[in-house]
Amino acid sequence: MQCLSGLASPGRRFGLLRQPTGSSPLMKKHLLSLPLLAALATACNSNTQKTSADKPDLLQAALDTTVAAGDDFFTYANGSWLKSHPIPASESSWGIGKEVQNEIYARLRQTSEEAAAAKATPGSNQQKIGDFWAVGIDSVKADQLGAAPIQPELARIAGMQSVAEVPGVVARLIPLGVDALIGPGIYQDAKNSERMALYLYQSGLGLPNRDFYFNTDERTKNIRREYLRHLAATFRLLGQDEATAQANAQRVMSLETALARSSRKLEALRDPYANYHKKSIAELNQLTPGLDWKPWLTQLELGKVDTVIVGQPEFYQTVGKLLKTAPLADWKAYLSWQLAHTFAPTLSAGFDQEHFRFYSTVLRGAKSQRPRWKRVLDMEESALGDALGQLFVKEYFKPETKARYEKLVKDVSASFAEHIQKLDWMSEPTKKVALVKLQKITPKVGYPSKWRDYSSLTIDRSSLAANVMRANEWKYRYALNKLGKPVDRTEWDMTPQTYNAYYNPSNNEIVLPAAAFAIPGLLDADADDALVYGYAGASTIGHELTHGFDDEGSQFDAQGNLKEWWSKDDRARFKKRVDAIVRQFDAYTVLDSLHINGKATAGENIADLGGIVIAFDAFKKTKQYQEGKKIGGLTPTQRYFLGYALGWQNHQRDESLASRILTDVHSPAQFRVNGPMADVPAFYEAFAVKPGQKLYRADSARVTIW
Template identity: 80%
Template sequence: MNKNLLALPLLAALATACHSSTTSTAGADGKPDLLHAALDTTVAPGNDFFSYANGTWIKNHPIPASENSSGIGIEVQKEVYARLREISVEAAKANAAAGSNQQKIGDFWAVGIDSVKADKLGATPLKPELDRIAALKTAADVQAEIARLIPLGVDALIGPNVQQDAKNSDKMALYLWQSGLGLPNRDYYFNTDTRTKNIRRAYLRHVANTFKLLGQDSATANAHAARVMALETTLAKSSRKLEALRDPYANYHKMSLAQLDKLTPGLDWKTWFGQLGQQRLDSVIVGQPEFYQTVGTLLKTTPLADWQAYLSWQLTHEYAPTLSRDFDQENFRFYGTVLHGATSQRPRWKRVLDMQERALGDALGQLFVKEYFKPEAKARYDTLVKNVVSSFADHIKNVDWMSAPTKVVALDKLHKITPKVGYPTKWKNYASLTIDRSSLTANVMRAHQWRYKYYEIDKLGKPVDRTEWNMTPQTYNAYYNPSNNEIVLPAAAFAVPTLLDADADDALVYGYAGASTIGHELTHGFDDEGSQFDAKGNLHEWWSKDDRKRFNQRVAVIVRQFNGYTLLDSLHINGKATAGENIADLGGIVIGLDAFKKTKQYKEGQKINGLTPVQRYFLGYALGWQMHFRDESLASQLLTDVHSPAQYRVNGPMADVPAFYEAFGVKPGQKLYIPDSARVKIW
């Protein structure tokens, strides 16, 4: 899963569509044609299919000052925001029963939107926690305070997380993952290019400015910022790179508490876990042992003043968006402008909706799907999933690099993938979560504590709930979960602005939905990482050695291909880190295409606005990546994201698809042309 762009949208299956100012040409039947309207015919498809497919739309949709990108996801999110805002405003006006979901939605919204109250409170909501940090006296106190801050959502040194055991998916296990950095990942602390060095300097100023807002004089604030930077840099040295985190075996080290104590001499983990509420422990899975060796050393050797500075910073950093305007704007200045290039902040009401979504997502989701996702829409996409699964089964049967015995197991895994479409069958219960109008900060704190208890305490030692969703229906995203062997496709992922479902031809649907999301997520079960999990969701090698060797040879080709793409001044896509997503993009395209070939539209072969059905299929796929980014955001994505930038999620896989060459007459000498012998062929 990735909270940025795991797999972008499917189609407009919402009951209604909000029509924005986007223009669209119409076909002979008078229905709008978004695909034709977006074309930039001054670009040859064989040179840059992304720009050919989306160029006119991108020219007509500059990036808003408050955003780091402009794209179809932003347009869909506008509609989602409008609906959630209406729900929230009505809830705030209602005299709802105390403890009801409506009361909680309404109170969260009312106090969140009250900027005057937030400015009056300043940093006061954090004072009790800041006072506790200031009162620390011993290393044991530091550990106890970390245990207090983690349930509050603070990224305080260690990263405990309860999830399914990768090698025993029927059991929930406690994982320890590398954590504790204020910059996006370890590379920001060490890369020597000018852009990253400037970000480091800006980060140091940002941390110091935050301390000044807490009332410290300039000299003290600068000294504390230096302490934070030094401690985080030490943590970063022991943190693994993005690509290294994708190896499930290399990041799985199961050990007893005694073994964990031995890994970090001098630390009493049993006591620490007890303070974290994790009493029912007989073992733990450590992702990166070298990181925790550093944690152990730091807790014994780092001066108390460093910990006080670090924990005060991490706490304030987490809650800055909930505090007064000065904290909020300082936080935005660095994380919004320096890191991602936005020049003005998004409206407060949108930011409050984002916080409310994290706090009460399922409560909002129940109302959202009731109003905007009708049964007939769900039925359509349930059917589409079945059609794409059937196509994938045919591909598995016909590939020439996989042996017959492995194909049998692969087909078994495919048919055991659980599709979850639209919304969950049961909703989370927020009865124990108190939401009131005291302060936005207090509500967010209690919501973090509720989530921590729900996910990190109550699930440990309990049976795995395979019906649960890790996204809400109004989330514009999708995911494949290897431990559950499932694909999850939220309702909001089916939305495309300005287009009603009835007006979308099958070519668009199969390219946009069948390829970019359904086929993409299914293929994740068989990419370089997902393929290491079996049909039951266990980390287990079910391929023959020769099959794995042949597969890895093909993966190496796609890694080299994407390593060769250069963006901005001299930045490269990380082919190894993005391999899984690139495999899934390519797989989704070829699988979705064969599913589309069974439709009436394909068989009849009639053109719409001069475009053949197959051309419209490929354009439908490109529509899913109709977006462009600020340079700052793109640079950040290249360092932190396992997904390739949007342009290369289109041009990259298309260069490997023979049907694309045929559909658009791609010839040698054009930029996307790759000789057939050098193209990636997996599914």
Template identity: 55%
Template sequence: MMKHILTGAGLASMACFMACNEGQKNAAATTPTPDAVAANVDSTIHPAQDFFDYANGGWIKRNPIPAEYSSWGIGNLVQEELYKRLRIINEKAVENPTDATSKKIAAFWKSGMDSVKINADGIKPIEATLRAIDAVTNIQQLIQLSAKEHNRTGVMCDMYIGQDAKNSEAIIVQFSQGGLGLPNRDYYFNTDDRTTKIRQAYPAHVAKMLEFTGLDSNAAKTAAASVVQLETMLAKSSRKLEALRDPEANYHKMAVTQLNKIAGSVDWTDFIKQQGISKFADTVIVGQPEFYTTLSDALKSQPLDTWKNYLKWNLISSAAGTLSDTIANTSFAFYGKLLRGQDKQKPRWKRVLDSEEGAMGEALGQLFVKEFFNATAKKRYENLVEEIRGELKTRIEHLDWMSDSTKAKALYKLSKITKKVGYPDKWKDFSAMDIKDQSYYQNVDAARQWWLNYQIAKLGKPVDRTEWDMTPQTYNAYYNPSNNEIVLPAGIFTVPGKRDEELDDAVVYGYAGASTIGHEITHGFDDEGRQFDAAGNLKSWWTKEDEKKFNDRAAVMVQQFNGYVVVDSLRINGKATLGENIADLGGILLGWEAFKKTEQYKKNEKIAGYTPAQRYFMGYSLGWLGHTKKESLARQVLTDVHSPAKFRVNGPFSDVDAFYEVYGIKPGDGMYRADSARVHIW
């Protein structure tokens, strides 16, 4: 994934999976495990017709989606391994806390697992804030309270602290659109049956949640209707998913006094200071100014009671997971079951671990890497990064559509990409995080406050380019354009049940080299990443002619993915997913060229009945092994810049000439695209 330039670090855990593999070592020594890719094949499907179903279909048929999940795949398999290990770490910390960190781990775990106390407390943890909302008598008081509660609720808008896109050496306060209870603006306006059903159910859900705050059923229904009407106003001025991918169009640096002019209902200097930010320049970055104008107008036009109920709704919704089972289950019924298709919640212990990962996952990560990611594995993937970098260098040098001047700058940027592999060299210090013997809500809140203070402390200081925004055990990776870096946590290289040394190069070059390393490097040159220079600044470094040629070639990919129907009548949004689709294709091409130089490719000896070349493409497909419920697929199409897994295999493969050669793809096959319709960028 590409780290979105509008994303700041905080408590909210990234939607990713954690992984480990070396725990299988002893069992693997005595019990052979199935081949990493051959075991997943569905031999009833021809690879030329649907490669994803061919490569992964056997596993999918044997592994239905569990009731507590909306999808099930390789990420979940490695997650399950780690869940068990993290539970042991937490339970040992409870039995025998040996240092300050283990004491915090123990306190967090005990508070989250104490369902008797959590259920007995009910709404108690947020009662003081509810009373404060009830005490508000004018809009200015409400704005001040909203500012104080913003770190808990994200009410009204999105404010965060992060690198200046046009001056990557500076940390600055930034604002973007937000304040919606549905996943994004399209849920308020789309007319397809699935989205309409969700929108129609939404007011009743808001009403149920407001009843927990003390409103009777009739008052709650009336309040919910006004809250949804207010959110719809904000949604009208919110940009679509694809529009948010244009970094230049979403960059508006201005004095706070100018923000006060376009959104004058709020004293934005005071709004910032109410969150504990006393030291900041009088300049901010606003992503979508029109949203703030609408927000300001709504603060004037909408009744005070509507805003108070809106704040109550945001408070109860954001806190639901830390409150009683009744409240948490009501929230899950809408966001988990209706929106994602989960039939039941994960057990409490897994939910607590998910929360703990967001609160202090890096502390757990220190324990993880000591046991599950050795120096040999780290070196293997560091070397692979350099091989992939070398292949992109060669491809850039031989591009027939790019001018020499742009090539020189592209090669310079490539040479400056920093690689971070496995785990950070410097760990975060959580000693000031106030985790102790208190309620689960209070511990989660203490973690939120620590993360806010952590971000505030960055203001006015040099950017720490050694920092990681993912934990080592994360089954994911990212490219950060502001640092011009790829970050590859140890977890992303895991194949469930396999030690690293058991994996042949064909699988590794497809699974890690293509779908991860090559993918992330290519992000530096996708439709968004290419707009940042070698130092991480949003700055044009292309000639106008080269920029047009790039956009023309990218338009072919937009058209290709616009044609894929995912569920019902919903199609992939080719513009919104363009960056990820470009990165997928680039990763496959780079991984393939690097793999062709290995001894395994040259010897061309079969393993488990498959040639090295076949295993390379199967290895890439392994990275997307899994299946997803329709409800979650529909949500992904509307809210995610990543295409669904199946199309991350079949889509780019149909643009790769080597794939046609290896599998003999010909006109009329399901995977075939005419050469004129194939994407040729990097």
């Protein structure tokens, strides 16, 4: 039940992120962040799963009744579970998504070990999985190789004789998965969804985003100090003496700060019109005087492109200026750092541990590193996700499970249509168009109808870094191959084993991977409708449907084009409601003086609230709701809301929380439960919420949108 972030990148995937996920589909590496597979109900072996008759009710067992539901519903619903499931030292957070991952990690490990031991046919998926695993798990070999796997690229950088050579080296590094200076990506044109286009987005920072370079609170200032230490330590690992390493660390910090100064803030990236600037190559050259883009694009294998969509023109103006003013020594330091940073987790222990120290301990608070085998499986998922997916769904996602959730999609969609028809703030003409858009949303449930073909990808046992590089190059060219061809609307941007989901406005589709419906330790057959409608219907399906009509998704029409289809008055009335939810979430203090960014998180908060009210009305039509029988001492309505809260059963370390407040368009888990519940009348009735309780909001203060 999670969803890929509603980040306003060219990919425009909106969703309900429960754990950090990977980045854009073209050429970004997913080395450390993709969630892994979760076994679904009917797929689990009965000899390893207890039925509901053998153990306490899942929802009842998680309750912390020392907390009043009307004061803190998140803790009331999940408190006992959170107390009995502390965050492991190797993690920056822990929750239901990590439990799902753990269930499948063991299966993936067995699959990979069997593939490594098999005499697989060369070039087969089994051979690729086996070789990736075998060399990845071999830490002794990684230590013996040291930085050797990236040495040819380091030599290329060191061999530059002038700044004029920088674009060529950048063009070499980007296909390898290195975020070097610029951010090219191939996506559907936001204003013409039938066409694939080249986007240029802001990129190239080693810290999570621009705010980390400029915020003046003590926490962020300390991160900058630690970042300089990390930069210098990485340069020492590359063989530089202390003085050179310190000087190069300052060079990188200076260059990245200049890039950050021209980078947009998180909330500013959510405006699709403000981040869409179509330019010819000649106009692109005018944007960056003295920089000729034609040869650079040719080096990137994009020489036939005649137009580019620039997301943030001011960023590329800065890129152009830096390529004229920054000295060669700065560029050598910056590109060497970006290369080493990208592949550090695949190299020897020194690189790997230093990368972990800064990015996992300093930024996210993890106390010890996750086992190598899990980290290798994450990389394997990124490189060969569809190959693993084919094996997964064949064994673990049965037809009857798929049918249940396809029906749930239909039920929630029908409820959404009823909500639109009953709106008192939307005019009839706009309602008609809204209903057309809803009806045209394509649901993709479980797994794709066709799989990616990895036959041209070489995987061997030379080194883990080499396999990751080749996989990134394969993904780069896979994306390049889309230019000039019809848009493939059957494609998935997530694997079936990903505990996540998303709405893609360019395709007007919701994508619901098989793993998104998994509940750890519970057979699907044993999950009552109340739980499922809350856990899957509200927090995933209803959430994703609502993204098509949130403050950002609503700017795309039924064909997936960025085009206004609302009347001015309807848009104004809608904006008043959006402003109300922005104010509500702005007021929430998360940590120290850190508040939720209401503008940046607006789309997700709208989708959370919409998903809850829409799926609840769908649930009211079920036999369970109408019979009203209690399970585990809980009414059907109570179980519905608790099922929703179950989907956000998660806690995280302060360091991780502080980082995500600055970088994530999703509110923290506690507020994804307490925030929308405070606006839902049925929740008040189900749990007897009264004035004076912390979640209570007067009728006039409650936000109502869908």
